[in-house]
Amino acid sequence: QVQLVESGGGLVRAGGSLRLSCAASGRTFSRYIVGWFRQPPGKERDFLGSISRSAGNTYYVDSVKGRFTISRDNVKNMVYLQMNSLKPEDTAVYFCAAKDSPWLVGADPYDYWGQGTQVTVSS
Numbered sequence: 001q002v003q004l005v006e007s008g009g010g011l012v013r014a015g016g017s018l019r020l021s022c023a024a025s026g027r028t029f030s031r032y033i034v035g036w037f038r039q040p041p042g043k044e045r046d047f048l049g050s051i052s053r054s055a056g057n058t059y060y061v062d063s064v065k066g067r068f069t070i071s072r073d074n075v076k077n078m079v080y081l082q083m084n085s086l087k088p089e090d091t092a093v094y095f096c097a098a099k100d101s102p103w104l105v106g107a108d109p110y111d112y113w114g115q116g117t118q119v120t121v122s123s
Helices: none
Strands: 003-007 010-013 018-025 033-039 046-051 058-060 068-073 078-083 092-099 117-122
Touching: 003 092, 018 033, 018 092, 018 117, 033 068, 033 078, 046 068, 058 068, 078 092
Parallel strands: 010 117
Antiparallel strands: 003 018, 018 078, 033 046, 033 092, 046 058, 068 078, 092 117
């Protein structure tokens, strides 16, 4: 069982940066792949990227590649999403999620989800 809690959201101007944190509970956090998702107002939730168990590999969708960076600290049971060059279209609720899977990218579902944190980017 893993519990996830996101934090770090807020209001930022376009071009600015934010770092979101995802705090995980559970002794076996390092066995999980962690992904970041977002849900813009009135839209479906979208996958942004993921990080492998050892943090050796990451994957990003094209829309955030080069602007967003995922990292993790398995000692602290933390995963981070560094977001730079933010745009108004990045406004959304951001979620972290974890899955016990060997696949960094795939259709296999994420098992555990946080409650989300709001990010608002003003123009």
